[in-house]
């Protein structure tokens with residue numbers, strides 16, 4: 001049990017930890033950029049003197065920086081292995097894909113968590129706002145449940161670099177961009193072109209945001225609310241529908257992601273797409 | 279690692295075929311087929327060192343990849359240590375070590391981190407792995423103080439030695455070595471060869487080795503197969519092959535039998 005499951009799983013966490021350590025300056029740069037980006041977006045809300053807009057923007061940047069970091073860490077973990085040529089060695093190790101990808105997802109989640117904590121600190125430093133009355137515990141619960149669905153999406157995106165070293169990386173970025181577009185991170189989905197709106201249904205971020213807005217109590221605020229307005233966050237019971245959908249998405253997306261990954265691996269081994277040189 | 283049937287063959291390959299298809303042209307409608315393996319059969323005995331020699335592009339690496347479960351063949355069967363592919367893939371993976379011609383590592387990580395990562399994938403405790411890694415690297419003649427340096431700071435030959443250590447770390451009953459000494463200086467090459475001889479004696483490891491170095495093949499291999507254009511064109515001990523080709527040395531026999539100009543490793547190394 002330890003030898004076959006936990007130690008290999010730990011191997012991926014061990015590897016990713018040391019890679020992040022060695023690429024620490026990049027980690028710093030990306031985190032710095034995420035903090036600055038979040039603050040600049042949030043400050044639009046301050047400039048318009050609209051507490052409701054400000055909270056919506058903050059929620060959007062925080063949630064997105066967490067989910068996007070997790071998603072891209074998972075997808076890039078495979079891209080990176082292709083780049084280094086180690087993918088063959090990882091694939092010939094006696095490790096099931098479930099164990100492999102769980103290890104990768106755990107470290108991606110850890111990384112994304114660290115990022116989001118720093119983003120929140122940065123926001124508290126740079127942007128004047130309060131969260132009095134919001135259901136912060138509830139928001140945590142939603143983020144945890146949404147993580148599961150995003151891990152599933154990350155697994156699917158990780159398939160692309162298995163299939164093509166050149167096009168896989170760019171394709172995952174496009175996928176991520178589309179999700180940002182349709183999920184209504186900073187705006188209500190209603191403002192999208194009508195033909196685009198139905199796609200928001202398929203993004204877990206849509207439901208995560210919807211739930212978090214209720215828990216934060218922004219929906220109840222009037223437009224142009226003053227910065228001292230008291231929040232009245234909803235209780236978890238009020239967001240059960242969204243939580244349910246997120247849970248179902250997770251339960252579908254993770255096995256589906258694993259299944260697609262296994263198919264892609266099989267295809268790559270059949271067509272010789274795994275190798276780099278030699 | 280113990281086996282109940284020590285005397286049955288380590289590898290039985292029958293009529294192994296692998297084709298690579300390339301699509302090109304309008305709407306990718308044109309398909310060109312490249313048969314890398316055109317029906318290869320051979321048997322490697324338990325504890326034997328079996329050499330696979332052939333010109334560039336003859337299918338050696340493809341064969342090694344099929345045996346390492348990295349390519350799914352288009353025909354034929356493979357049995358390794360009494361287990362068949364693809365059914366017993368997991369078992370086979372646990373019991374083979376592979377060295378490829380390019381030392382594929384996380385170049386930013388140190389030798390220690392790369393090796394401990396690899397060992398833990400096979401379920402080996404980090405402490406045990408580290409001790410073993412240091413011992414192997416010491417025997418391969420690598421300065422131990424480099425153990426914590428990022429691999430990108432090491433020469434190709436050093437990286438190749440670490441690649442050998444990675445394969446041996448799990449102490450596999452079967453080693454698949456694809457040009458393990460290409461790019462090593464004569465002393466390092468000898469270090470690796472000596473070490474392979476030693477572990478073969480100590481552990482009874484079965485080895486499949488591809489190389490472009492005829493002296494290496496003669497020194498290490500019990501039997502040698504010449505492969506050309508995806509087929510085995512001759513098989514036997516070095517002496518038998520020389521006798522068969524009626525030549526003085528193995529290199530002449532190789533050129534005569536495989537019917538190709540022999541590309542020496544200098545040319546090979548330039549591809550880096």
Ligand SMILES: Nc1ncnc2c1ncn2[C@@H]1O[C@H](COP(=O)(O)OP(=O)(O)OP(=O)(O)O)[C@@H](O)[C@H]1O
Nearest residue numbers: 272273275278298314333334335336337338339340
């Ligand atoms: N992944 C792949 N995709 C497409 N074609 C491939 C692939 N791998 C090998 N080939 C082709 O199969 C043939 C055999 O290649 P292979 O790498 O097995 O040769 P080799 O004997 O190892 O050569 P070398 O001595 O140069 O290492 C070559 O024609 C090569 O182009």
Ligand SMILES: [Mg+2]
Nearest residue numbers: 278338339379
């Ligand atoms: Mg080769």
